Amino acid sequence: MTGSMFSPLWYRVAERTPGIGADVLIQRQESRGEVWYVLVNAVTGRQCRIDRRSYRLVGRLDGHRSLQEIWDTLLHEDGDQTPSQEEVIRLVRQLGDLGFIWMGARPDFGNQAERRDERKRRRIRGY
Numbered sequence: 001m002t003g004s005m006f007s008p009l010w011y012r013v014a015e016r017t018p019g020i021g022a023d024v025l026i027q028r029q030e031s032r033g034e035v036w037y038v039l040v041n042a043v044t045g046r047q048c049r050i051d052r053r054s055y056r057l058v059g060r061l062d063g064h065r066s067l068q069e070i071w072d073t074l075l076h077e078d079g080d081q082t083p084s085q086e087e088v089i090r091l092v093r094q095l096g097d098l099g100f101i102w103m104g105a106r107p108d109f110g111n112q113a114e115r116r117d118e119r120k121r122r123r124i125r126g127y
Contacts, residue, residue: 005075007085014071019063020103025101026059044116054091055084061101067092099101104124 020026022088023043029036037055039048050058054079060070067088074082095101 003084003086004026005082007083007089009089010085013089013092015066016070016092016103017063017066018061018096018103019032020061020101021099026055039095041099044099044119046100047098048095048098050091053081053083057088057091058095063102080109 020039021041023041025040025042027038027040029038029049035052036049037052039050039058041047042089046093056074057070060073071082071085071088092103096103
């Protein structure tokens with residue numbers, strides 16, 4: 001592993017308690033001898049595939065434990081195979097942007113439905 005395990009931005013997310021959205025399904029898949037996990041948002045239809053290493057983190061996002069607690073647990077269990085803090089930040093941000101996780105406060109599902117409807121209207125209009 002190259003680079004540092006630590007990020008100067010970690011303090012911004014360390015105490016956040018993200019959780020997997022209630023509308024997200026996780027499916028385990030095997031492809032070419034590798035195990036992958038596919039997150040499927042039942043409301044938006046979006047999908048995202050993550051590897052086993054990322055799933056070790058994502059599978060612990062319960063809305064109660066902080067990212068610091070989860071990262072410390074992974075560090076204890078996996079040692080130098082643990083994702084760096086920068087990798088965790090990147091993954092959590094990406095999954096949050098895609099609507100697969102929420103960050104410490106339950107999402108407004110009405111707002112999510114409005115965004116879905118707006119995307120449908122744009123598709124129908126052609127942009």
